[in-house]
Amino acid sequence: MSATKSPTVTIAPGVEMPLIGLGTWQANGNQAYDAVRHALHVGYRHIDTATMYGNEAAVGRAVRDSGLPRDEVFITTKLPSGNAGRERATIDGSLHALGVERVDLWLIHWPPGGRAAPQVWEQFVQVQADGLARAIGVSNYDERQIDELIAATGVTPAVNQIEWSPARYDAAVVEAHRARGVTLEGYSPFKSANLRERVLVEIAERHGVTTRQVVVRWHIEHGIVVIPKSSNSARIDANFDVFGFALQADEVARIDALGS
Ligand SMILES: NC(=O)c1ccc[n+]([C@@H]2O[C@H](COP(=O)([O-])OP(=O)(O)OC[C@H]3O[C@@H](n4cnc5c(N)ncnc54)[C@H](OP(=O)(O)O)[C@@H]3O)[C@@H](O)[C@H]2O)c1
Numbered sequence: 001m002s003a004t005k006s007p008t009v010t011i012a013p014g015v016e017m018p019l020i021g022l023g024t025w026q027a028n029g030n031q032a033y034d035a036v037r038h039a040l041h042v043g044y045r046h047i048d049t050a051t052m053y054g055n056e057a058a059v060g061r062a063v064r065d066s067g068l069p070r071d072e073v074f075i076t077t078k079l080p081s082g083n084a085g086r087e088r089a090t091i092d093g094s095l096h097a098l099g100v101e102r103v104d105l106w107l108i109h110w111p112p113g114g115r116a117a118p119q120v121w122e123q124f125v126q127v128q129a130d131g132l133a134r135a136i137g138v139s140n141y142d143e144r145q146i147d148e149l150i151a152a153t154g155v156t157p158a159v160n161q162i163e164w165s166p167a168r169y170d171a172a173v174v175e176a177h178r179a180r181g182v183t184l185e186g187y188s189p190f191k192s193a194n195l196r197e198r199v200l201v202e203i204a205e206r207h208g209v210t211t212r213q214v215v216v217r218w219h220i221e222h223g224i225v226v227i228p229k230s231s232n233s234a235r236i237d238a239n240f241d242v243f244g245f246a247l248q249a250d251e252v253a254r255i256d257a258l259g260s
Pocket of ligand 1: 139
């Protein structure tokens with residue numbers, strides 16, 4: 001099996017986050033356990049879960065049973081927006097279910113009630129200060145909402161996890177995150193892509209890989225975190241097998257051009 005390690009990006013406050021993680025939405029119980037065990041076995045060191053996914057206990061058990069030192073696996077979980085006002089109880093529940101003392105990244109899953117919710121962000125800042133989350137961030141936020149959090153607290157979210165794929169590529173969004181020092185993390189890399197797109201097929205054929213592998217590699221070339229989900233061992237392998245080729249600058253540009 002591949003012993004390759006995913007490259008990392010440094011997120012505030014100086015935490016190394018592997019650029020490829022395993023998504024776990026819709027992987028429940030034993031499925032999530034088996035997927036995480038397999039992923040860690042083949043080299044993944046980053047798992048994306050959420051309170052809402054209902055699989056934190058299975059994820060935590062798989063990380064423990066892998067035998068890897070805790071500090072070698074990056075774990076993200078998320079506060080459901082409906083739990084605004086119950087931040088501390090929610091993180092305590094996540095830590096208990098995962099069986100860890102702290103998570104590596106804790107995200108506000110969606111803007112609560114569609115708003116930035118700086119009062120929730122203040123609680124996140126406190127949870128980080130108390131050592132329960134090494135890094136804190138948001139998900140599904142826009143730039144205006146991120147600016148509102150920064151203005152209210154002086155603390156910039158380390159990460160914004162948003163839907164991302166070639167079809168979603170937008171240089172202005174990339175720049176907005178870069179300018180604020182917010183690391184862009186993409187979700188649904190396959191579901192939101194047109195994997196039959198001629199440009200992707202052509203580039204995949206040139207490198208002897210699949211269009212999905214091109215999509216994952218394209219994230220890496222951009223330094224954007226990508227968290228493909230699979231519960232199937234062969235597909236978990238394939239999604240991580242992207243270190244035997246690299247995309248040329250012109251190929252990246254052609255893929256970028258598929259976005260809006
Ligand atoms: N923050 C948010 O609001 C948010 C929203 C959505 C997702 N996420 C996170 O992002 C992760 C990824 O997004 P996603 O699960 O929506 O979609 P995705 O990763 O784009 O696609 C997952 C789907 O593709 C299939 N698949 C994966 N690898 C494949 C391969 N090599 N060949 C063929 N089929 C393959 C999977 O099926 P199999 O499992 O059967 O392989 C699954 O049906 C989630 O799991 C979750 O952790 C976050």
